[in-house]
Amino acid sequence: MSAIRISGLMLLLAAIATAVSVMTRLSSSLEPFPDSPIQLPIILDTGQYVIAGAARVLSGLALLAAAIFLRLTLNDRQPVAAGISAALLVLSGAVTAISGACMLALAAELPEAAASRVYLYPEAAWGYQVWIDPVNQARWIAGKVGFTLAGLGLIALGPVQWRIGGLLKISAVADVIIEVAMLFIWVDAATVMHRVSGIAFLVWLIVSGVWLAAGLLKTPKGVTQHGNP
Numbered sequence: 001m002s003a004i005r006i007s008g009l010m011l012l013l014a015a016i017a018t019a020v021s022v023m024t025r026l027s028s029s030l031e032p033f034p035d036s037p038i039q040l041p042i043i044l045d046t047g048q049y050v051i052a053g054a055a056r057v058l059s060g061l062a063l064l065a066a067a068i069f070l071r072l073t074l075n076d077r078q079p080v081a082a083g084i085s086a087a088l089l090v091l092s093g094a095v096t097a098i099s100g101a102c103m104l105a106l107a108a109e110l111p112e113a114a115a116s117r118v119y120l121y122p123e124a125a126w127g128y129q130v131w132i133d134p135v136n137q138a139r140w141i142a143g144k145v146g147f148t149l150a151g152l153g154l155i156a157l158g159p160v161q162w163r164i165g166g167l168l169k170i171s172a173v174a175d176v177i178i179e180v181a182m183l184f185i186w187v188d189a190a191t192v193m194h195r196v197s198g199i200a201f202l203v204w205l206i207v208s209g210v211w212l213a214a215g216l217l218k219t220p221k222g223v224t225q226h227g228n229p
Contacts, residue, residue, distance in 0.1 A: 003069040008212025010066035014093075015205035017059035021100070022198070025052035040110065040136050049107045056100030060146065064093030066209075067153070074160055081159045088153030096146035102139035106132065144185050150201065151182030175204065 028048030029041045043049050067089035074082035109132055154175050161172035181197040 002215070003072045005213050005215055007066045007069035007073060008209045008214070010062045010069065011205050011209030012213060013209075014059045014062035014066060015202055015209060017055045017062060018202055018205065021052045021055035021059060024048045024055065025103075028052060040132065041106065043107065043110050043112055046107055046110075046112050050104060053100045053103030053107060056103060056143075057097045058100075060093040060095070060097030060100060062093070063096065063150070064090050067093060070212075081156055085153050085156035085160065088149050088156060092146045092149035092153055095142050095149060099139050099142035099146060102135050102142065105135050106139065147182060147185050147198075147201075151179040151185075151197075154179040154182075154204065178204065 025048075028045040029043050029052075031041065041049075067086045070089070071082060071086035074086075158172045158176045161175065178197065178200040182201060185197070
């Protein structure tokens with residue numbers, strides 16, 4: 001199997017794992033109330049939260065692998081831009097996987113919110129460990145950094161898509177616009193944009209994954225990965 005097909009399959013795996021992680025996280029936990037003494041996730045379903053964390057680890061590793069195989073494929077087009085893009089996507093995948101590992105660590109320590117008092121006073125529900133808060137902060141920061149690096153990686157991929165030409169010239173412009181929106185993840189007030197950019201990134205993973213796995217990327221000589229014009 002060619003490197004380009006493997007990269008496409010890895011992007012599709014990253015898309016599936018990302019979707020599973022988001023859905024299970026939203027249904028398994030809540031953000032703490034502002035007046036809570038410690039700002040830790042309120043876990044409603046430990047099993048689903050574990051799935052969310054494991055899926056985030058998998059999505060990060062899949063994105064990392066996809067970036068490596070993309071680098072091998074695009075090296076003959078714009079080596080500098082392709083290299084920068086691949087490096088950013090590799091870092092994004094690694095940091096995202098770390099965020100997922102932090103979720104797994106929290107799931108092993110935090111109890112389910114079985115009583116209403118846990119919502120306002122979560123530290124009273126278990127023997128609070130001093131390492132929990134730093135791990136939670138690492139989860140939060142790593143998630144945002146991973147998303148930001150993915151956006152920067154796709155922006156760097158724009159020139160490569162433009163050079164390949166065809167429909168990719170149109171998608172290159174659209175991708176850059178979408179991924180610039182991803183950088184607003186650090187702006188708390190831009191909640192709607194967070195959702196839009198998150199969905200847009202998921203769509204990019206799916207469309208790009210299908211396109212690459214189908215072997216539709218043309219070589220510099222105008223030949224597809226199938227070997228046909």
